[in-house]
Amino acid sequence: MAPKRRTTRLNPGTTPVTTPSTTTTSATNAQLQAMINEGVNTALAARDATRNGDDSHTSGTGARRPV
Incomplete structure (x- = not known):
C-alpha cells in the first residue's frame, strides 16, 4: 500500500503570510x-x-624583580 500523500491547506478565512516589504x-x-x-x-x-x-x-607582567 502506497503511503498517503499529505497536503497543506489553509484554514478557511485566513490569508497566507507575506514577507514585509523593506525600504531601501x-x-x-x-x-x-x-x-x-x-x-x-x-x-x-x-x-x-x-x-x-x-x-x-x-x-608589566614580565618585569624582573630586583635581587
Whole structure:
C-alpha cells in the first residue's frame, strides 16, 4: 500500500503570510565616507582613551624583580 500523500491547506478565512516589504535608501559617496570617518574617529578615540602613554610595549607582567 502506497503511503498517503499529505497536503497543506489553509484554514478557511485566513490569508497566507507575506514577507514585509523593506525600504531601501540610497546614499551618496560623501554620506558613506562621512559614516566611515565617524566610525574611525570613534574607534581612535576609544583606543586613545585606553592607552597608558607608555610606548615601551610591555604590559608589566614580565618585569624582573630586583635581587
